[in-house]
Amino acid sequence: xxVSGQIAIAGVYExxxxxxxxxxxxxxxxxxxxxxxxxxxxxxxxVDGLFAAGMGMGMTxxxxxxxxxxxxxxxxxxxxxxxxxxxxxVSHAAAxxxxxxxxxxxxxxxxxxxxxAMAIGTGMGGAGRDPAGAFVGPYGMTTVGSYAMVAQRHxxxxxxxxxxxAQIATAMRxxxxxxxxxxxxxxxxxxDVMASxxxxxxxxxxxxxxxxxxxxxxxxxxxxxxxxxxxxxxxxQGCGEAVCHQEIGTPDILTMAAKQSGEKAxxxxxxxxxxxxxxxxxxxxxxxxxxTLENLGxxxxxxxxxxxxxxxxxxxxxxxxxxxxxxxxxxxxxxRGIFLVIEAVRQLRGECEGRQVDDPKIACVHGTGGILGxxxxxxxxxxxxxxx
Numbered sequence: 001x002x003v004s005g006q007i008a009i010a011g012v013y014e015x016x017x018x019x020x021x022x023x024x025x026x027x028x029x030x031x032x033x034x035x036x037x038x039x040x041x042x043x044x045x046x047v048d049g050l051f052a053a054g055m056g057m058g059m060t061x062x063x064x065x066x067x068x069x070x071x072x073x074x075x076x077x078x079x080x081x082x083x084x085x086x087x088x089x090v091s092h093a094a095a096x097x098x099x100x101x102x103x104x105x106x107x108x109x110x111x112x113x114x115x116x117a118m119a120i121g122t123g124m125g126g127a128g129r130d131p132a133g134a135f136v137g138p139y140g141m142t143t144v145g146s147y148a149m150v151a152q153r154h155x156x157x158x159x160x161x162x163x164x165x166a167q168i169a170t171a172m173r174x175x176x177x178x179x180x181x182x183x184x185x186x187x188x189x190x191x192d193v194m195a196s197x198x199x200x201x202x203x204x205x206x207x208x209x210x211x212x213x214x215x216x217x218x219x220x221x222x223x224x225x226x227x228x229x230x231x232x233x234x235x236x237q238g239c240g241e242a243v244c245h246q247e248i249g250t251p252d253i254l255t256m257a258a259k260q261s262g263e264k265a266x267x268x269x270x271x272x273x274x275x276x277x278x279x280x281x282x283x284x285x286x287x288x289x290x291x292t293l294e295n296l297g298x299x300x301x302x303x304x305x306x307x308x309x310x311x312x313x314x315x316x317x318x319x320x321x322x323x324x325x326x327x328x329x330x331x332x333x334x335x336r337g338i339f340l341v342i343e344a345v346r347q348l349r350g351e352c353e354g355r356q357v358d359d360p361k362i363a364c365v366h367g368t369g370g371i372l373g374x375x376x377x378x379x380x381x382x383x384x385x386x387x388x
Contacts (some may be wrong), residue, residue: 082369
């Protein structure tokens with residue numbers, strides 16, 4: 001079943017907070033819901049599909065969220081596959097709408113990770129929280145340690161340099177300097193990244209995402225209904241999901257779920273990599289961006305280091321990445337996938353004054369959830385502001 005061109009994102013909202021000790025996660029999500037529905041020209045009474053995931057949302061989390069919003073939707077989806085959850089929620093909403101199960105889907109996320117002093121990335125790669133994780137994750141390995149292992153493997157295999165990873169951090173900070181809502185806006189250079197303390201070799205402090213509070217919302221509906229709503233509809237042209245794990249044997253830790261999910265999304269859309277005007281890519285660490293670009297097919301394996309050099313992923317470059325500043329500089333409230341979709345939609349609408357991609361038509365959105373080198377999920381969307 002293909003939903004290409006039949007489903008639209010009709011409304012988005014990013015909560016302006018980066019620090020909200022006086023708010024709950026549900027409160028942030030409710031405020032985001034109001035903002036996205038206003039953006040679309042809809043009301044809460046129009047919502048018949050609810051999608052959400054969160055750092056602390058258990059089995060009943062989405063049910064209590066529905067109660068908090070005082071709605072009784074026809075369709076509920078609390079799928080949690082980490083930071084890619086909300087990218088996959090758009091795909092799931094598209095399928096549900098296409099199947100006639102719901103008509104207006106609301107995707108929500110809210111987090112107070114920073115004000116709750118949640119040290120994301122320092123845990124034991126899942127093993128410290130999930131007993132089963134002890135059997136698939138090296139004992140004592142932290143999340144950042146796993147990403148560092150992947151970075152070191154890439155360096156050993158292809159000769160990638162720390163300075164090339166630093167180019168990604170400086171590009172994200174440059175974009176953040178143009179975004180009034182970004183948490184970290186002071187410009188940095190490659191030398192600053194290299195001089196920042198080593199967190200887990202070869203990754204430096206500025207190779208790692210920030211921690212913030214925040215939230216967002218997305219409204220998904222049919223392309224037909226979106227024609228009559230408040231904003232220009234952004235069409236879902238392709239989508240894909242995948243998972244990587246350690247398998248039986250010796251896994252290739254440089255192959256990401258993005259390879260499988262990206263191939264699926266591009267095949268559904270009929271688009272090529274050359275059609276893409278910009279990307280919004282999960283940037284938990286600089287190595288995440290480099291490896292994702294390779295696995296999505298924008299460059300060959302081993303060419304990521306040279307691909308991100310010389311301003312190629314900056315605004316005005318060949319393939320701008322994360323014009324909002326990403327998780328490295330704008331915000332990262334634990335699970336960041338929803339902001340990838342929000343930024344892509346705003347860019348395709350031409351609403352990002354000061355950091356606007358020049359006349360974009362196609363965006364590639366990719367979320368990663370979990371831990372590279374151990375197990376992770378991937379979800380890819382291809383979005384367009386023009387009907388096929």
